[in-house]
Amino acid sequence: MEIQQLEYFKVVAEIEHMTHAAELLNISQPALSKSISNIEQEIGVPLFDRQGRSIVLNRYGKLFLERVNTILEEYNRAKQEINGLIMPGYGEVSLGFIHTLGMEIVPELMAHVHEKYPNIKFTLTQASSLNLLELLEEGDIDLCLSQRIESKIVDIEWIELWKEELFVIVPENHRFANKEFINLSEIKDEPFVSIKKGNALRHIVDQLLKDVGIAKTNITFEGEDPHTVAGFVSAGHGISIIPDIKGLNEYNVRKISVKEPICERKIGVSWVKGRYMSPAATKFKNYLVEYFK
Structure with missing residues (x-):
């Protein structure tokens, strides 16, 4: 046979x-x-x-x-x-990444990667954390750049690469607009523009609010990505909590550092534990760890 x-x-x-x-x-x-x-x-x-x-x-x-x-x-x-x-240095790698990394970080990363590994072919997928998790579970991507994600189907390994501060953003004419620092508990009664459920950033923000005793029931809009959220905040639909995304200064918003509690998200690389990873994907994973040191 x-x-x-x-x-x-x-x-x-x-x-x-x-x-x-x-x-x-x-x-x-x-x-x-x-x-x-x-x-x-x-x-x-x-x-x-x-x-x-x-x-x-x-x-x-x-x-x-x-x-x-x-x-x-x-x-x-x-x-x-x-x-x-x-043929070392050859092969294919499928990389998934969350939306906010597509503005600057991943494009710059890939420019360096192509210089170092010109013969490796990359397939890139930009999606929400939930969709990336599904792709990882099904074996459609080798690696994923995102916050820590967990699966009920497979064991996922995750290495932290860097941290991002999360800011409170408010419209330019908001009563908090002149503040440099703010305690998260101060936004308790404010209308809120949120990231949609299913996004890992939404989970982080919900947990931060919960930790200071805020249950957000006055959500005015749920956006697919931080740029959409910033647009709605700019138009006066509420305030929000997002990372310092590229182009944020083009919106009519003010970003405020949170004094208490520490507001940040950790970004890392994920892969399925025990699943075969090609030499090219392994090489690239190791490169990511070195690149973001």
């Missing part, structure tokens, strides 16, 4: 349609049918229930598909590892 036969079986099993699978694989239908038949003869049981032109994966086929997926994953992993040894 050859690897190609297993790849053919996997496609047929997922599509459950011989003609469509043959078109996708760019081979003739008789050749594909023969390949599947050879596998069934070698194993000794049918893997599909055939009903006219339709085929349905049976219980033997479902069991075999699980093993085939494992075999193909290990095969591809072995190829990547060997390629990493034969």
